[in-house]
Amino acid sequence: MAYPRPATVLELLKPITWFPPMWAFGCGVVSSGVSAEGRWPFVVAGVLLxxxxxxxxSQAVNDWFDREVDAINEPHRPIPSGRMPGRWGLYIAIAWTLLSLFAAASLGTFVLGAAVLGLALAWAYSAPPFRLKRNGWWGNTAVAACYEGLPWLTGAAVMAAANPDARVFALAGLYSLGAHGIMTLNDFKSVEGDRRIGIASLPASLGVDRAAKLACAVMAVPQVAVVGLLLAWGLPLYAGIIALSLAVQLVLMARLLKRPRELAPWYNGTGVTLYVLGMLASAIALGHATPDPEFAAALANLVTP
Structure with missing residues (x-):
């Protein structure tokens, strides 16, 4: 039996994609307001998770179920190139799923539940019968939740050793919603290929210009809501920081909309950077805030039948 080389396995797992959820997890840790003293093993375990x-x-699952498409568009990838022999791509995806569940179980019930949901979305995104990636609305929602919202909540849960504060849910949800727009920008590079193989990404189905306007609105509106919440929570300094960051992003968005396909990579390095820095600023704000039982009760009433 042929075995893949360790370097090929690492390439399949795509370390470059790990940063966004690790960053979101860090935001969750900070937003909890709990000192990391004595909890560093849990923090490190959570970052690894x-x-x-x-x-x-998610990367291994996606590459396995995209292997036929990648053989046409990106034949250099580990599976279509033959460097990942046989069904090893699938075996690694299954093994990493089980390893993730084992690690999550060691961090508590809430973390395990978040990991189960994240892994279920990862498989549903790429694998039949759901294959959410064929629809830009559902696919981007799944990825945004896995990359931003769930890691943020997991970080807060690891620190608090309990369910996160209701305000953590609010900020994690808003930044996860905004990340839907970031995912749309990432689809600009493959519009023609998506149309040929029947993937209805938003740029492919709406057109590049309309998708770019939608992406900008989806990124901006949640940040406006974050500013409003921070003001309501008595954190005007941090609200001002987010507002200033958003103002700069709007200027950058105006340039992006002139040539969205050409400038999407540029915006990812500028506007999206400001977006994720704003995530950290809002997390720091929440970490410094005192609990708000009235807000927690109001949010609980919204989600209680």
């Missing part, structure tokens, strides 16, 4: 385990699993 968010990036090298759950995110890496």
């Amino acid at each position: 968010a990036g090298p385990l759950v995110c890496a699993t």
